[in-house]
Amino acid sequence: MTSYRRPTKVTQAFNRVVGWLASRGLTPSGTITLEVKGRRSGMIRSNVVTWVEQDEERYLVSPRGESEWVRNVRAAGGEAVIRRRGGQKVRLEEVPAEERAPIIKAYLAKTAMATRQHFGVDPKAEIEEFEAITARHPVFRIVMID
Numbered sequence: 001m002t003s004y005r006r007p008t009k010v011t012q013a014f015n016r017v018v019g020w021l022a023s024r025g026l027t028p029s030g031t032i033t034l035e036v037k038g039r040r041s042g043m044i045r046s047n048v049v050t051w052v053e054q055d056e057e058r059y060l061v062s063p064r065g066e067s068e069w070v071r072n073v074r075a076a077g078g079e080a081v082i083r084r085r086g087g088q089k090v091r092l093e094e095v096p097a098e099e100r101a102p103i104i105k106a107y108l109a110k111t112a113m114a115t116r117q118h119f120g121v122d123p124k125a126e127i128e129e130f131e132a133i134t135a136r137h138p139v140f141r142i143v144m145i146d
Contacts, residue, residue: 019060030110033083034060039075046083052107058142060092061107061119070138082142093139100139101130 031050038045047069051058112123133138
């Protein structure tokens with residue numbers, strides 16, 4: 001069973017504004033616009049996401065679970081563009097659930113004010129609590145394409 005928490009209308013409107021700002025580099029570091037081909041429409045879909053760095057790699061975490069952007073990334077074979085003052089082609093590689101806990105913990109430490117309610121875990125909790133939620137939160141490694 002997939003888990004997805006649909007954003008409210010207010011959140012959707014806020015995300016559109018933040019997406020516009022993020023694509024122009026006017027948001028905090030790590031907040032970007034992710035563009036990926038829609039799996040049904042074939043049109044480019046944009047979402048505001050925040051990457052987190054862990055062990056010198058950058059990752060995207062889906063706080064809302066099996067979200068539309070996650071499904072689109074999978075259908076597109078990981079091909080996407082990230083925007084922050086210009087566009088960069090990337091390949092997003094899904095991280096196996098058993099490797100996600102430290103990445104999710106780092107992500108939550110960075111974004112707790114905006115995303116804590118989606119995880120149900122305290123940002124300072126032990127790693128075992130994060131291991132218990134990894135199956136519900138997809139994680140993708142960002143690989144830059146030249």
